[in-house]
Amino acid sequence: MADEVILLDTDFSIFGMRVRVALAEKGIEYEYREEDLANKSPLLLEMNPVHKKIPVLIHNKKPICESLIIVQYIDEVWKDKSPLLPSDPYQRAQSRFWADFIDKKMYMPGRKILWTPKGEEKEAGKKEFIESLKLLEGVLGEKPYFGGEDFGYVDVALITFYSWFYAYETIGEFSIEQHCPKLMEWAKRCMERESVSKSLADPHKICDTVLMLRKKHGVE
Amino acid sequence: MAEVKLIGAWFSPFSRRVEMALKLKGVEYEYIEEDLSNKSPLLLKYNPIHKKVPVLLHNGKPIAESSIIIEYIDETWEGPSILPKDPYERAMARFWVKFIDEKCTVPMWKACSSPGEEGEKAKEEAAQLLKFVEEEIKDKKFFGGDNIGLVDISANFIGYWFGIIQELMGVELLTKEKYPNLCEWIDGYINHSFVKDNLPPKDKMTEVFKAFTQPGYSGYKPKV
Numbered sequence: 001m002a003d004e005v006i007l008l009d010t011d012f013s014i015f016g017m018r019v020r021v022a023l024a025e026k027g028i029e030y031e032y033r034e035e036d037l038a039n040k041s042p043l044l045l046e047m048n049p050v051h052k053k054i055p056v057l058i059h060n061k062k063p064i065c066e067s068l069i070i071v072q073y074i075d076e077v078w079k080d081k082s083p084l085l086p087s088d089p090y091q092r093a094q095s096r097f098w099a100d101f102i103d104k105k106m107y108m109p110g111r112k113i114l115w116t117p118k119g120e121e122k123e124a125g126k127k128e129f130i131e132s133l134k135l136l137e138g139v140l141g142e143k144p145y146f147g148g149e150d151f152g153y154v155d156v157a158l159i160t161f162y163s164w165f166y167a168y169e170t171i172g173e174f175s176i177e178q179h180c181p182k183l184m185e186w187a188k189r190c191m192e193r194e195s196v197s198k199s200l201a202d203p204h205k206i207c208d209t210v211l212m213l214r215k216k217h218g219v220e
Numbered sequence: 221m222a223e224v225k226l227i228g229a230w231f232s233p234f235s236r237r238v239e240m241a242l243k244l245k246g247v248e249y250e251y252i253e254e255d256l257s258n259k260s261p262l263l264l265k266y267n268p269i270h271k272k273v274p275v276l277l278h279n280g281k282p283i284a285e286s287s288i289i290i291e292y293i294d295e296t297w298e299g300p301s302i303l304p305k306d307p308y309e310r311a312m313a314r315f316w317v318k319f320i321d322e323k324c325t326v327p328m329w330k331a332c333s334s335p336g337e338e339g340e341k342a343k344e345e346a347a348q349l350l351k352f353v354e355e356e357i358k359d360k361k362f363f364g365g366d367n368i369g370l371v372d373i374s375a376n377f378i379g380y381w382f383g384i385i386q387e388l389m390g391v392e393l394l395t396k397e398k399y400p401n402l403c404e405w406i407d408g409y410i411n412h413s414f415v416k417d418n419l420p421p422k423d424k425m426t427e428v429f430k431a432f433t434q435p436g437y438s439g440y441k442p443k444v
Contacts, residue, residue, distance in 0.1 A: 050319060059308075062308055064308070066314075066315055066318060069315055070311070072310075072311070072314070073311040076310065089292055089295040089296050090292070092292070092295070093283045093288050093289070094283075096285075096288045096291070097283070097284060100285055100288065135269070
């Protein structure tokens with residue numbers, strides 16, 4: 001019997017993109033459904049009553065929520081192709097640690113850059129964001145991917161932020177390349193993978209939308 | 221030299237979770253108490269990123285973050301399973317741990333420690349969130365089913381610590397009337413053999429919480 005896989009998502013979501021990348025890496029066919037977050041569908045509210053957020057993966061009618069939990073689920077169910085997490089428990093723990101770090105130390109500083117007016121909070125966001133990226137660049141070292149020779153879990157967790165780099169740089173008035181050249185090389189390497197290039201949203205569209213929303217809400 | 225070491229803090233629910241997991245698996249370990257108001261070179265060496273406890277050292281290699289450590293313990297040692305085997309059940313377990321830790325704990329804490337309107341708002345928020353947890357435990361003895369599992373181990377703040385703070389501060393949030401199933405779980409939980417020996421004494425915890433709320437207190441305080 002064929003698997004039924006549905007993804008509730010929004011095109012610009014950093015978290016939703018992670019799931020798209022993971023599904024593409026595994027070659028899984030699925031139905032993509034774009035959610036309007038200002039008008040959430042009954043299906044979303046039914047499948048994620050606790051958070052009412054995307055992404056939600058619905059596999060044979062059963063929902064899984066929270067992007068990294070979904071990615072791990074995908075890796076465990078479709079385990080015969082393109083493993084994302086390492087097989088060694090210690091390496092797995094390290095991968096989980098860095099994905100957790102990315103969630104904790106990049107998203108909120110990034111939001112400060114984009115959505116706060118010029119001032120201390122924005123600068124603090126910028127500083128933390130750059131520091132986090134530099135740390136991750138150090139973790140990457142000379143490896144082609146965070147997963148080593150192969151694209152893996154941490155790569156999935158981080159690469160989706162790349163589609164938002166142009167917005168962060170434009171609004172934050174800084175260059176990520178200048179601070180983290182090796183990380184940019186890594187990002188470009190990841191973008192050569194079809195699973196990534198087809199899953200990530202257009203950085204210019206993202207930036208235009210952020211600028212439009214900033215103007216709408218009077219953020220200087 | 222001990223192959224397994226745990227850097228922890230006696231009053232920390234995160235630290236105690238890891239101890240519970242180690243004991244469930246029958247792993248022998250050396251426990252190292254950390255003074256969080258004066259962090260040791262050992263802690264700063266093995267958890268330079270977050271500088272927090274618990275940190276597990278296995279053959280000298282560090283693992284940080286309690287939920288990550290617990291999964292590592294489950295994967296490394298034989299013994300009763302902490303996470304379910306089925307991928308969907310595993311995803312659900314991880315979901316509830318994340319929900320409890322990232323969403324419930326802060327408003328629950330603030331409901332007891334923040335004055336005035338902030339405390340009231342936090343109490344309302346916590347009350348709503350706990351309804352989801354109440355629903356989840358409804359037809360089960362433990363979150364893990366017949367036996368304690370990842371969610372039970374990780375919900376120790378709700379299971380024990382919160383009751384002490386709630387009583388000390390005279391807040392009525394987690395009551396039998398409003399959360400009969402969750403309170404029944406708590407009773408079973410704190411009397412469970414692997415849990416009850418891994419809880420800090422109530423009187424000592426009460427003293428710690430009292431100290432947190434004293435003006436001019438300058439020791440370690442959890443960031444909320």
